[in-house]
Amino acid sequence: MMRAAVLRGVRDLVIEQRPVPRAGAGEVLVRVSAVGVCGSDVHYYEHGRIGDFVVEAPMVLGHESSGVIVSVGGGVSPDRVGERVSIEPGVPDLTCEQCLAGRYNLCPAMRFYATPPIDGSLAEFVVVHAAFAHTVPDSMSDDAAALLEPLSVGVWANRRAGTTAGSRVLITGAGPVGLVAAQCAIAFGATEVVVADINPHRLALALELGATGVIRVDETPISDSGLEPTILLECSGHPGSTRDGILAVARAGRVVLVGMGGDELALPLSHVQNREIEVTGTFRYANTWPTAIALAASGRVDVDRLVTGHFPLDRTEDALAAGKLDPTSVKAVINPAS
Ligand SMILES: NC(=O)c1ccc[n+]([C@@H]2O[C@H](COP(=O)([O-])OP(=O)(O)OC[C@H]3O[C@@H](n4cnc5c(N)ncnc54)[C@H](O)[C@@H]3O)[C@@H](O)[C@H]2O)c1
Ligand SMILES: [Zn+2]
Incomplete structure (x- = not known):
């Protein structure tokens, strides 16, 4: 037994x-x-x-x-x-x-x-x-x-986003998923990786793990940050940060909705249309373990x-x-x- x-x-x-x-x-x-x-x-x-x-x-x-x-x-x-x-x-x-x-x-x-x-x-x-x-x-x-399981969620989100050398990535939500998504973004070559949350402990950890910047959204709205990311990895599930994050995204940028906040969400549609922003959901991951093992074993992701x-x-x-x-x-x- x-x-x-x-x-x-x-x-x-x-x-x-x-x-x-x-x-x-x-x-x-x-x-x-x-x-x-x-x-x-x-x-x-x-x-x-x-x-x-x-x-x-x-x-x-x-x-x-x-x-x-x-x-x-x-x-x-x-x-x-x-x-x-x-x-x-x-x-x-x-x-x-x-x-x-x-x-x-x-x-x-x-x-x-x-x-x-x-x-x-x-x-x-x-x-x-x-x-x-x-x-x-x-x-x-x-x-x-x-x-490696939550790490796989971060690997998959970055694959879906097409993160590559020079990408500017905004990550909303610094929970375990946001923190691995941020580390993966850096490993994939992103040169600007900014993490937004309301929890200062988690934002401090994001910086320790290599984020190039953080935003405390309860103090500074994303719209005041001056950011224009090419990629948004939404990992909070929070409707406000999802909307504000999308509004910051550059022309022809990509939005990957990882966070699960509710079944329905209002999106700034005209912004998505005028800027030809691609928006996708993610559901877990496929064929991510070899990458996750390599990232963790090499120390690229902690x-x-x-x-x-x-x-x-x-x-x-x-x-x-x-x-x-x-x-x-x-x-x-x-x-x-x-
Ligand atoms: N799509 C998928 O396959 C998949 C897989 C795993 C997890 N998820 C989802 O991803 C999300 C993140 O997972 P997690 O384990 O890191 O959860 P978590 O709850 O630990 O992290 C969410 C973070 O969002 C922060 N937050 C709250 N309000 C915010 C706001 N207004 N702006 C920015 N950040 C805010 C919280 O402080 C917290 O740090 C969850 O919604 C989870 O359900 C999705
Ligand atoms: Zn099948």
């Missing part, structure tokens, strides 16, 4: 004994080392749903995870036992039109950890498709290997610096509350084995 953090309903989380799963054909069984707490875990805990995804049956939380392969299913090389891996938490069907087009993040049959009804990885052991358990170098920490607290599995609820209670908290990490 093993322990798992199971969400039964709104603010009803229990550490439950469950049978250790078995790796099926093409799968590996991973002993979980570290799991980052994501805003979506907190949201399911507090509200029992995100949009159309409703927790209707008990569900294990967690999807930012790393660990060690302890056994393999049929068709997987036994040599992989003992490998340290970062887990890509969404496994598509690999056969549909979107998958075959290489956009597997858009697969309608995607099975994604801790998205109802699929169990997540806040457990001592978890199974995953062998190709979605990505080998990481020994130099990479367990935390960093887990945080995800360890985002970790502000470690918790054992039986303190999962404290880990979920950390962000609300402490303004200096950025990323809580749970260690299921402890």
Whole structure:
């Protein structure tokens, strides 16, 4: 048996004994080392749903995870036992039109950890498709290997934006996603990377991680900053900053909406039209782990610096509350084995 953090309903989380799963054909069984707490875990805990995804049956939380392969299913090389891996938490069907087009993040049959009804990885052991358990170098920490998941969101946002040498990038929101998006923008060659938020602790961290400037939007509106970015990576989900960020974007610039603030949002349409600004959403990521591993392993991106607290599995609820209670908290990490 093993322990798992199971969400039964709104603010009803229990550490439950469950049978250790078995790796099926093409799968590996991973002993979980570290799991980052994501805003979506907190949201399911507090509200029992995100949009159309409703927790209707008990569900294990967690999807930012790393660990060690302890056994393999049929068709997987036994040599992989003992490998340290970062887990890509969404496994598509690999056969549909979107998958075959290489956009597997858009697969309608995607099975994604801790998205109802699929169990997540806040457990001592978890199974995953062998190709979605990505080998990481020994130099990479367990935390960093887990945080390749949010890092992937930053990689994908910059790919969708076409960030390149000389790009001027504005990032609204300095949460974990904004902070990795900023570091990726620099790694992709952007020469101006300005991060906007209302939390001074997070903005200080953005500067430490290489941002060329920050804006405290509760003190200085983006419109007063004099910025004219070629790219906006919206990572706050806040309607005001989304609008103000778009209004700053240069002619023929690109806007990537990563933050999820609500189902509908007013956009400054005439500005988008007059300046031929391209606006796109993003949904997770596809084929980002090789890049994320290289960025983290080479030190181009520092995800360890985002970790502000470690918790054992039986303190999962404290880990979920950390962000609300402490303004200096950025990323809580749970260690299921402890
Ligand atoms: N599109 C995707 O696939 C995808 C994947 C992961 C996360 N997300 C979304 O990305 C967003 C960021 O994720 P996160 O984990 O960093 O969340 P987070 O809540 O930690 O970060 C949001 C940040 O926005 C800041 N903020 C609040 N009001 C603001 C304002 N008016 N202007 C600027 N910043 C403001 C907050 O202080 C916070 O630092 C969330 O909305 C999340 O749901 C999207
Ligand atoms: Zn598919």
